[in-house]
Amino acid sequence: MSILVLEEKCTGCRLCVKACPFGEISVEGKLAVIGDGCTLCGACVSACEFGAIEIEVERTREIDFSQYSGVWAVAEQKKGKVQSVTFELLGAGRELADRRGSELSAILIGRRVADAAGELIAGGADNVYVVDSPVFEQFQDEPYSRVLSRLIVKWKPEIVLAGATAIGRSLIPRVAVMVGTGLTADCTGLSIDDDGQLLQTRPAFGGNIMATILTPRHRPQMATVRHKVMRALPSDASRQGKVVHVELKESDKFVRAKVVDFVEEEEKTANIAEADVIVSGGRGLQAPENFSLVEELALALGGAVGASRAAVDAGWIPYSHQVGQTGKTVQAKLYIACGISGAIQHLVGMQSSDVIVAINKDPYAPIFQVATYGIVGDLFEIIPMMVKKLGRA
Amino acid sequence: MHIIVCIKQVPDTTNIKINPETNTLMREGVECIVNPFDMYAIEEALRLKERCEGKVTAVTMGPPQAESALREALSLGVDEAVLISNRAFAGSDTLATSFTLARAIQKIGEYDIVICGKQAIDGDTAQVGPGVAVQLNIPQITFVKKIEEVTPPPAGSIRAERMMEEGFQVVESRLPVLLTVVKEINEPRLPSLRGKMKARKANIQVWGPEELGVDSDRIGLKGSPTYVSRIFAPPQRKSGKIFQGDAEEVVDQLLHELRDGKLV
Numbered sequence: 210m211s212i213l214v215l216e217e218k219c220t221g222c223r224l225c226v227k228a229c230p231f232g233e234i235s236v237e238g239k240l241a242v243i244g245d246g247c248t249l250c251g252a253c254v255s256a257c258e259f260g261a262i263e264i265e266v267e268r269t270r271e272i273d274f275s276q277y278s279g280v281w282a283v284a285e286q287k288k289g290k291v292q293s294v295t296f297e298l299l300g301a302g303r304e305l306a307d308r309r310g311s312e313l314s315a316i317l318i319g320r321r322v323a324d325a326a327g328e329l330i331a332g333g334a335d336n337v338y339v340v341d342s343p344v345f346e347q348f349q350d351e352p353y354s355r356v357l358s359r360l361i362v363k364w365k366p367e368i369v370l371a372g373a374t375a376i377g378r379s380l381i382p383r384v385a386v387m388v389g390t391g392l393t394a395d396c397t398g399l400s401i402d403d404d405g406q407l408l409q410t411r412p413a414f415g416g417n418i419m420a421t422i423l424t425p426r427h428r429p430q431m432a433t434v435r436h437k438v439m440r441a442l443p444s445d446a447s448r449q450g451k452v453v454h455v456e457l458k459e460s461d462k463f464v465r466a467k468v469v470d471f472v473e474e475e476e477k478t479a480n481i482a483e484a485d486v487i488v489s490g491g492r493g494l495q496a497p498e499n500f501s502l503v504e505e506l507a508l509a510l511g512g513a514v515g516a517s518r519a520a521v522d523a524g525w526i527p528y529s530h531q532v533g534q535t536g537k538t539v540q541a542k543l544y545i546a547c548g549i550s551g552a553i554q555h556l557v558g559m560q561s562s563d564v565i566v567a568i569n570k571d572p573y574a575p576i577f578q579v580a581t582y583g584i585v586g587d588l589f590e591i592i593p594m595m596v597k598k599l600g601r602a
Numbered sequence: 603m604h605i606i607v608c609i610k611q612v613p614d615t616t617n618i619k620i621n622p623e624t625n626t627l628m629r630e631g632v633e634c635i636v637n638p639f640d641m642y643a644i645e646e647a648l649r650l651k652e653r654c655e656g657k658v659t660a661v662t663m664g665p666p667q668a669e670s671a672l673r674e675a676l677s678l679g680v681d682e683a684v685l686i687s688n689r690a691f692a693g694s695d696t697l698a699t700s701f702t703l704a705r706a707i708q709k710i711g712e713y714d715i716v717i718c719g720k721q722a723i724d725g726d727t728a729q730v731g732p733g734v735a736v737q738l739n740i741p742q743i744t745f746v747k748k749i750e751e752v753t754p755p756p757a758g759s760i761r762a763e764r765m766m767e768e769g770f771q772v773v774e775s776r777l778p779v780l781l782t783v784v785k786e787i788n789e790p791r792l793p794s795l796r797g798k799m800k801a802r803k804a805n806i807q808v809w810g811p812e813e814l815g816v817d818s819d820r821i822g823l824k825g826s827p828t829y830v831s832r833i834f835a836p837p838q839r840k841s842g843k844i845f846q847g848d849a850e851e852v853v854d855q856l857l858h859e860l861r862d863g864k865l866v
Contacts, residue, residue, distance in 0.1 A: 211823065233665075245665070245666065245689060246665035246666065246667065247665075247689070247692055249692040249693030249822070249823050250693070250830065251830050251831075251833075252833060255832060255833060264693075264823070287768075347771065348766075348771075350732070350741070350742055350744070351741060354736075374767065375744075375745060375765065375766045375767055376766070378728045378729075378744075379728075379732060379742075379744040379745070382696070382727075382728070382729035382730075382731075382732035382733055383732045383733075383735070383736050383742070385697065385729070385733075386697060386700060386732070386733045386736040386737060387736055389697070389827075390697075390827050391695065391697060391826070391827030391828035392696065392697075392727075392729060392828070393828060394725075394726065394727040394728060394729055395726060395727070408831075412726070412836065413724065413725055413726060413833075414613075414724055415723060415726070416836060417836070418833055418834075418835070418836070419833065419834050419835070419836050420830050420832070420833045420834075421830070421831050421832040421833075421834075422828050422829065422830055422831065423828070423829050423831045424827050424828050424829070425829055426827060427827035465740075465741035465775055465776055465779075466741035466742060466743055466773050466774070466775035466779065467773065467774050467775070468771045468772070468773050469761075469772050469773070469774050470771070470772035471766075471769060471770070471771050471772070472763075472769050472770050472771075472772065473768055473769040474768065474769040474770070480767045480768050482767055483767070486865075510866060528747075528784075528785060528786040529765070531785075534638070534723055535638055535639070535723075535785045536785070538726075542865065543860070543865045543866075560839070561836075564860075564863060564865055565839075565842075566856065566860075572844075572846070577842070577844065578839075578841075579839050580842045580844075581839075581840075581842045581843070582842055582843050582844075582845070582856055582859055582860075583842055583843070583844040583845065584844075584845050584846070584852050584853075584856060585844060585845070585846040586846065586847075586849060586852060587849070590849040591849055591852070591853060594849050594850060594853045595853050595856075595857070598853060598854070598857055599857070599866060
């Protein structure tokens with residue numbers, strides 16, 4: 210426990226009382242008093258205009274940071290094909306490595322994946338560590354995390370980045386615990402200061418709040434990064450890099466939770482986490498068969514089909530399409546919401562899209578508050594008209 | 603069979619906003635709820651108990667008021683509940699939290715399955731489940747949307763479907779195992795009146811660092827490698843253009859804008 214109110218500085222102004230997300234601060238006399246439910250979140254420290262509240266971080270473990278150097282990007286591949294998020298990691302990682310005057314390495318784990326190393330070098334990597342074995346054919350948590358942790362402990366990178374994908378969000382939390390360092394999930398911003406401290410910015414509370422997170426006393430600094438936020442570099446085939454083949458240990462291959470099958474779900478429309486354009490339908494569609502309208506528009510735009518929770522719960526469309534708090538968070542270039550009123554649980558899943566179009570007959574629907582363009586009207590008229598005009602163009 | 607569910611009490615994030623002028627959280631009227639994903643975890647644990655016979659224990663770490671989240675779990679049919687609560691745990695990040703939860707699970711005793719929600723809706727990290735699995739040295743299956751088969755101990759195995767971006771993996775594991783579950787897995791039940799009565803009277807154990815026998819360097823702020831240095835409001839969206847009137851006209855106006863922005 211180490212939160213302190215400095216009596217000589219506190220004026221009893223109550224700014225901290227308002228700032229505390231947990232209602233744990235009261236003012237007694239002219240002094241802030243912190244209650245037992247304090248989680249040391251620090252909201253009051255940033256709110257105080259008088260520097261009267263301090264959280265003491267005791268240094269428990271000093272690490273010799275000079276041993277750690279280089280930026281790593283954990284490549285994600287499926288059936289040998291490098292996923293686009295990897296090139297975004299290389300773009301972000303290149304910038305960080307250049308600022309630090311260090312090298313950028315890609316870690317490529319899979320089966321028969323060595324051919325992809327060239328692509329990673331063209332994408333910005335100085336080194337590619339290739340880990341190739343049949344045990345890595347499908348993503349499996351245990352062997353992937355074991356080999357990655359072993360490499361981190363051995364080579365001591367300063368920063369490790371991975372995609373905030375299903376694989377990244379399952380694998381990287383394991384690795385961070387195995388190597389005993391901090392991890393920041395789902396970053397939308399990364400920068401670095403002169404001391405090599407990584408400033409990791411991420412949304413929290415469903416995107417209502419942004420937080421900048423540091424890993425001051427541990428290395429490596431690990432982060433997963435949201436897809437489509439960072440910029441990939443143009444591929445440059447003339448770039449030179451080194452390919453290192455990593456020897457496996459027998460213990461790397463040990464698997465208790467074994468993948469026995471992969472079932473691909475056939476979808477007319479691409480997966481929403483990857484899509485640049487998403488057309489989503491909600492309760493305003495009135496009946497399951499009307500989802501075909503949304504599908505047609507998505508098809509005309511080359512986009513994916515999303516849905517509100519109401520439409521999924523009604524059984525009109527599978528859960529994998531759900532956008533929002535209990536579904537997926539998406540960040541499209543163009544998001545079209547059709548017949549979706551815009552409950553906050555939906556908004557937090559899509560409000561960081563670049564351009565939002567809302568089509569709704571209720572002019573007071575909350576979706577219009579986040580919409581770049583809104584059409585107040587009957588979607589049964591509007592959508593077919595859009596499809597027709599897009600087809601003609 | 604013994605199933606342990608890890609739950610978290612979270613503010614109902616729908617109401618949390620930041621005051622852009624003062625950069626502070628505005629929390630008027632924010633209620634606390636059981637993290638929605640954890641409700642699916644509780645439900646799945648209860649279904650497993652009904653299928654295989656056994657016991658369900660819920661555990662949470664949080665301030666004293668997190669007890670009400672445990673009472674809610676008890677009202678649904680959970681048999682026992684443990685609250686990990688002490689000032690010393692304050693400021694825990696996902697590493698310190700997973701360490702503490704793992705120690706509590708070990709203290710609870712023999713278990714076969716640990717179930718967590720996919721992620722909590724306040725932090726959205728999805729890191730504590732896998733962290734607990736590593737700390738317990740047991741296998742994990744994340745993002746489970748269906749349990750296909752369970753064989754209780756001594757044979758002890760499970761087959762589950764794990765959601766990925768373009769489909770799902772079928773994963774087989776021995777027990778004990780840790781699962782994180784997504785919404786698709788079930789439809790949570792409502793508490794019965796009898797359940798509510800029972801929950802009100804139930805005795806909830808409260809454990810601190812002494813009961814868990816944990817080193818103070820590994821818990822709370824001291825045991826947390828990450829540190830929140832700043833919170834701020836996301837950039838606000840500019841208010842948009844609204845088109846209203848004849849369908850053909852409004853569609854033309856919209857497509858004109860989208861073409862200007864090279865979006866179509």
